[in-house]
Amino acid sequence: MQHLSGMDRARKALEKGERFPIGMLNPVVAESWQRCRDLNLDPRGMPRHNVVAFVNVKRRREENAAMRLLALAEMQLLHSQIAGSNFMIALGDANGIVLDTISDQHFAESEAGRAIIPGSIWNESERGTNALGLAALVEKPVAIYGREHYFACHGHLSCMASPIFGSDGKVLGLLDASCAHEARQEHTHALVRMAAAQIENGLLYQSHSKSFVFAFHPRVEYLDTLSAGLVSVTLDGEIVSINRPAKTLLDGLPAKIGNHFDTLFEAGFGQAVDGLLKGGAIRIRDRAGSGVFMVCRQIGQHHAPMRKQTSQAMPALIRKERAPDFVAHDPAIKRSLDDIAEAATLCMPVHITGETGTGKELMAQHVHKVSARKGEFVALNCGAVPEELFIAEIFGHERGAFTNARAEGSIGLARMADRGTLFLDEVADIPLAAQTSLLRFLDSMEIRAVGAQKTQKVDIQIVSATNRDLENMVAQRQFRADLYFRLNAFSIRLPPLRGRTDFASIVRHLMEKIAPGTPVTDAAIAALSQRRWPGNIRELRSVLQRALVRRCADYVDESCFDEAKLNPDPARDCCDECRDRPLSRAKCEEIRSVYEKTGQNISRTARELGLSRTTVYKHLANRFENPGL
Missing domain, CATH: 1.10.8.60 (Helicase, Ruva Protein; domain 3)
Structure with a gap:
């Protein structure tokens, strides 16, 4: 008899109307399946595809205008972080009705993409078990992978959703990321949760622009992260808004809207404000006796004249510790830096792309710095290691494990980087044969030296970098797609x-x-x-x-x-045909650039640019002493 996996057994029980095997399903999924079954939904059938009228969608957008404005910005950022992964980002209202989507073209044109459109209803009673509808129901972040969906026709999808809460604790909307099941990336769930938290914090600031907003956390280095508690109070100290991290940090205390600041913290409100307005962080205790650091992130309206002085002094205590060792005033760089600390806290693999010389290793070292890891920063140039030695270089080897092995053996770079950071530079040059082993390591964080019998667990922050187009390499089967998605959990693009x-x-x-x-x-x-x-x-x-x-x-x-x-003349090296034609000259420069990157290989240049060898020869003619060769 063929052995059935846990999911196979669960699906078989679902479709036969039998009791679900205990332990085979996430309890949240099992409960959802049961509710769908109680509604007489057929898991082998097709869900209802109800879509509300556009005038209704427009009205719902207007009702959620503030949330939508913040959400669209986060959706665009989130989409850029997972671009090329066949994803769709959707914003829904509290009822599970989709308001907006941002997607890759391939997903948008798929059957699933045509189903997730503005106005489509994704509540559990109509669409069965799905992340968006379930997150609205349980009011918690939810991930539904593949055949965890109630309807079998959704089994090729993975969906991750997080509710967006208002200051009153009620769900305002839902943020969802859906992708092909083959592209399952658990890190995306973390990104969705982060984006939802950013929206919530943005709403807190917008809704109470005339009040004080204080950030607090037991660790001073977390005051600039999404883990920080935010509490908004009036000029008299009355609490008017409090975010979810704040409620968690103040668990057991009356952290409710309408209560006074003094019911939560030992220092009187007036004394705390006096200290906070001097700039920097103050040390304060909550009513349970726990110490926290606190800073003022927004000043009450009557104190507006002091804003300039405070805003200059206030961030210094925090940002000095996390400031990068390079210039980062460019908006594209600043956006990346804003989320690095949170990504490192979640131990998400970070992938850095950019042309040669753009500072990829400096950025990698900054990731290590903000991760606050105690271990070493260990760098490996993947293109400088012979293919046959690549695995041994990373995982180490026992003495005499192979010909020319070091007599004393080697612990390997992964063990050297334990509790620290392993930087894989020029990651595009990893030999194909070694990519499977590296993928297995990234999934388990277990290593086994070449020639050894035992495995060892390690704790490593992975950072990779390349100046090549990995997506194109994946398309050409020169790089494993699953390894690319794993390395690309959090991506940073360094502009030229x-x-x-x-x-x-x-x-x-x-x-x-x-x-x-x-x-x-x-x-x-x-x-x-x-x-x-x-x-x-x-x-x-x-x-x-x-x-x-x-x-x-x-x-x-x-x-x-x-x-x-x-100031070199850009036309100096161009062929005669392109010298006075700017558009053709740009193509000529591109051909010459790719020609140099491919080691002056005519065939590879033509293949990468989709051109004929004759065209490439024409644009390179004056580089050869004999153009006819």
């Missing part, structure tokens, strides 16, 4: 230097590192900003170093740069 809005700050920062105290004129920075910087920050550092050698005074101005190298 030519696209950075904080270019001047980067120049000054690098100069201070290279030659502290050396001024850089605005004219020098203006001249530097005209270059394309294919080598990005690494190239800029070299240019500044050469400028220091050439300078004639104790400063750097535009005369310190080699103009011919600083």
Whole structure:
């Protein structure tokens, strides 16, 4: 008799109308299945596809305008974090009616995508067990994977939803991420919960813009994270709003709207405000005797004239400890930094992409820093390890485990990084044969050295980086899709230097590192900003170093740069046909760039760009002494 998995047994019992096997299902799912069965829903049938009229959708959007405004911004950010993973992000109201969606085109065109549209109703009584409807019912974050859905036709989907609560504790809406079951990513559930918490906090600030908002947490480094409690109080100290983390931190105390600040904290309200308005964090005890740090995040209306002074001083205590060791004023970088601490707290694998020289290792070191891990930061250049030694390099090996093995053996980089961070640089170069072993390790966090019999559990923050297009490599079967999704739990895209809005700050920062105290004129920075910087920050550092050698005074101005190298003619290397045609010239530059990245391989260049070899030859003709070769 063929052995049946737990889910197989549960589905078989469901479809036969039998009792579900104990322990085979999440209790929340089992209870939902039973409710659906009590409604006489046929798990092998088709759910009702009811959709409310658009005028009704519009009205519901207007009723939830404040939440929707914040939610759409979070949905866009969430979609960018999981882009390319065949996902849809949906916002529903408290009744499980979809208000808005943001999705990948492939998912939107699928049968599931056509079912999740504005106005579609996803409550349990009509759609069976699903994350959005179940989260609305139980008022808790819910994940429904594959065949946990009541209707068999939804078995190819995985859905994760989190309720969005108002300050009164009632559900205002629901945030849901749905994807193909093959792309199951448990980290996405954490991202959805984080996004919902961001919306809730945003609503707290918006709804009580004239009140004080205090953030508190037992650990000072968590005051800037979603784990911090937020409490909004009037100028008289009356509590008007309190978020979910605050209620958790104040468990057992009367943390309710309408109560006074003094019923929660030992220090009197007036004394606490006096300390908070001086800037920075104060130490305070709650009425249960637990110590917490507290900062003022928003000042009451009557204290508005003091806002400027306080806002400058207040964040210093927290942000100084978590400030990156690089310039991060660019909006794209700042958005990434905002969520890194929370991602590291959840031990989510972080994947960093960007052109060569954009600072991927610096970002990786920052992830290690904000994770507050006690172990080491261990880096591996995946492209520098021979294929046959890759597994042994990461997992270690016993003495004499293979030919040319170290006589004393090796503990491996994974064990070196235990309780710390393992940085896999140039991750696109991981040999295909080794990707299966790495995926297994990421799922279990267990290692076994080559030649060893025992496994060892480790606790590691994984950070990976590449300047190559992994999605394209997955499509071409040059990189495992499941490993890509696993590494890409939280993604950071570093923009190229030519696209950075904080270019001047980067120049000054690098100069201070290279030659502290050396001024850089605005004219020098203006001249530097005209270059394309294919080598990005690494190239800029070299240019500044050469400028220091050439300078004639104790400063750097535009005369310190080699103009011919600083402002190369973009058409200089173009073929004759493209020299005076900007659009063709851009294509010519792209071909030449890919040609260099592929090691000057004509066939690979043509394949990656979808061009014929003849076209590639034409654009590269004046690089060869004999164009006919």
